[in-house]
Amino acid sequence: QVHLVESGGGLVQAGGSLRLSCAPSGSILRINEMGWYRQAPGKQRELVAEISSGGITNYADSVKGRFTISRDNAKNTVYLQMNNVKPEDTAVYYCNARITTREGLGVSIRDYWGQGTQVTVFS
Numbered sequence: 080q081v082h083l084v085e086s087g088g089g090l091v092q093a094g095g096s097l098r099l100s101c102a103p104s105g106s107i108l109r110i111n112e113m114g115w116y117r118q119a120p121g122k123q124r125e126l127v128a129e130i131s132s133g134g135i136t137n138y139a140d141s142v143k144g145r146f147t148i149s150r151d152n153a154k155n156t157v158y159l160q161m162n163n164v165k166p167e168d169t170a171v172y173y174c175n176a177r178i179t180t181r182e183g184l185g186v187s188i189r190d191y192w193g194q195g196t197q198v199t200v201f202s
Contacts (some may be wrong), residue, residue, distance in 0.1 A: 081105035081191050088196030091164055095200075099159040101174030101193055105194045108186060109179040113150055113155040117170035117198075124173065128159060141167075164200045171195040 087099040104112060114129030128148035129136045136148055147160040157174065174193035179186050 081107060081178055083191055083193035084097075084175060085172070085174050085193040085196045086199045088172060090199045090201065091092045091159060093165055093202045094165055096165065097161045097198060098197060099161070099172055099174075099198075100156055101158075101176070102154065102156045102175050104155075105190065107155070107178055108181055110152075110155055111177040111179065111188070113148075113176045115148065116173045116175055117156075117168075118154060118173070118195075119167075119170040119190065122170075125132070127172070135150055159193055161198070164198075166200045166202050169198060169200050171197050 082102055083101055083197050084107055085101045087097060088194040089125050111132050112129055115127040116124050117127050126139055127142055128146055130136045132146045142161050145163045150157045173195045178189050178191055179188045
């Protein structure tokens with residue numbers, strides 16, 4: 080089984096910073112794309128940022144220039160550095176990873192999700 084464990088959420092004042100971390104664990108052959116999504120009350124889950132295994136990144140327009148996604152492949156960990164946060168960044172943040180695992184004589188590639196971590200920005 081594969082589990083994604085997130086950490087780093089909390090309460091922060093507008094203009095401040097937070098760093099989220101996510102570390103998949105389990106019987107993993109390869110971690111492919113990794114990303115962060117968020118879901119605010121009454122809204123759909125949306126992509127915040129994603130990063131390929133080679134380090135290519137993609138960001139939602141709303142966070143460009145403020146958030147930075149990175150990964151440490153040696154530690155199987157993805158980070159989201161959140162700077163200059165705004166009240167509209169308040170949401171539950173979910174880690175996502177596309178992971179290859181062994182399945183029988185073959186392999187399986189699927190998306191896994193973390194349990195979510197709450198980020199609340201107050202003004």
